[in-house]
Amino acid sequence: MRFTPAAIALSMLAAVTSSAVIGADYEPDQRAAALIAEGHAQLEAGDTQAAIDSFEAALTIDPGYTPIYLNLAEAARRENLQGKAIHYYRAAQERDPENIAAISGEGEALAEKGAMESARRNLTRLEELCGNSCEEATQLAAAIDRGPIQPVITAEAISSDSGVTQN
Template sequence: MRFAPAAAALSLVFAMQASVGYGAEREPAPRAAQLVAEGRAALAGGQPQAATDAFEAALAVDPGYTPIYLDLAQAARREGLQGKAIAYYREVLDRDPNDYAALSGKGAALVEKGAIEKARTTLSQLESLCGAGCPETRQLAAIISQGPQPRVLTAEAVMPDAQVTQSN
């Protein structure tokens, strides 16, 4: 009984320490931060494959740093791999269901993929979390209003039907 007040105070200190540690965004490992910077520079330079390589290397160095998944998703979207980008956004949302950037990015990738109704569902989820005035909400609403962009066809995709003629 005489240790009860000390035990209660000690448990309160541990509870406060745990909640502070959980709520704060941690810094990436130094090597991972360097790789992320290289990847962002490559992405800004129009090299999504080089960016993906750098982001994946950063993820191998520091797999617990969640923003790397957002960068990987952005690189995947630039390469036209919206399904892969959505998978990266889902990984972020598994870690933090209230990540506004991941919800907005997922909705934009859904629009690019042509899944407008799913994007609208994501928009309503985003509106319920941060409101209609939130920058992520406004950005996703604008993307949905534009609709999916038409795909650019290559010459190989539009090959004429081959016809066989008989010569005499």
């Protein structure tokens, strides 16, 4: 009984200290940071697959660093792999549920894929978090207005007309 006030005080101190540590900015591992920088350079150079490889290697080194998921999602979108991008955006949101970039990116990928109702839900969520005028909300609204990406049709995908005869 006589240790109860001291125990309560120590537990409160531990709770305050631990929450301050949790809220601190997370710095990536140095090796992962180098791979992320390399991936950004490759992405800017147009080598999307090499950028994806660099980002995946960085993710292997430091799986707790949320921006890697956002980088992977952006690279996947540039490869027109919206489903894969949505997966990465959702992984980022699992780690940080109010990550505005992840919510916006997922909404844009959903709009590009044609899931307009889901994209509008993301827009509503963004507007609740940052308002109508934040950059992410305006980008998502523009993506919804553009609509889905039209798939590229190759010559092999078009069947030939069997009515053609040889003379």
